[in-house]
Amino acid sequence: MPSYVNPDKCDGCKALDRTACQYICPNDLMVLNKSTMKAYNQDVSMCWECYSCVKICPTQAIEIRGYADFVPMGAAVTPLRSTDSIMWTVKFRNGTLKRFKFPIRSTAEGTAVPSGGFEGDSDLDSPVLYTEPASLGTKEIFTFNGNA
Ligand code: SF4
Ligand code: SF4
Numbered sequence: 001m002p003s004y005v006n007p008d009k010c011d012g013c014k015a016l017d018r019t020a021c022q023y024i025c026p027n028d029l030m031v032l033n034k035s036t037m038k039a040y041n042q043d044v045s046m047c048w049e050c051y052s053c054v055k056i057c058p059t060q061a062i063e064i065r066g067y068a069d070f071v072p073m074g075a076a077v078t079p080l081r082s083t084d085s086i087m088w089t090v091k092f093r094n095g096t097l098k099r100f101k102f103p104i105r106s107t108a109e110g111t112a113v114p115s116g117g118f119e120g121d122s123d124l125d126s127p128v129l130y131t132e133p134a135s136l137g138t139k140e141i142f143t144f145n146g147n148a
Helices: 018-022 051-057
Strands: 030-033 038-040 063-066 075-079 085-091 097-103
Touching: 018 030, 018 051, 038 051, 051 063, 051 075
Parallel strands: none
Antiparallel strands: 030 038, 075 085, 085 097
16 A cells, blocks of 8 residues: 555644655655645555655654555555664554564664675676675585586
């Protein structure tokens, strides 16, 4: 299910020029109703449920269904960010609430090394990933076609 703004919790980001959800949505789906100062998802069919707006909203106003691979179908999930973790509140269809806390990345913005520091083989025709075999802790990789 796409993101849904709970108008009771949305404060319009306190009338900033651009709300947090508008800033973060890669599809430019979030808009602010200037008369009510409540945001909403203007085209739910285009929402790919990336969770960006859900996580950035400072008032936890945006709800979204959790993917079935981490909570049962139909459960709504709401994150609460802190400096080093995210607390996810999961509301199950029967009303049960559970909370899970996960650490977040501590790498400073713009300092992530895409390859993780591994020197790789940039041969695009190779069947192995760029960082392999070193990132797997092996010296070589065997494929269906033999030794890569
Ligand atoms: S980020 Fe949250 S509080 Fe801010 S406008 Fe969007 S839904 Fe409302
Ligand atoms: S879940 Fe992602 S795509 Fe959907 S409205 Fe939020 S930021 Fe945009």
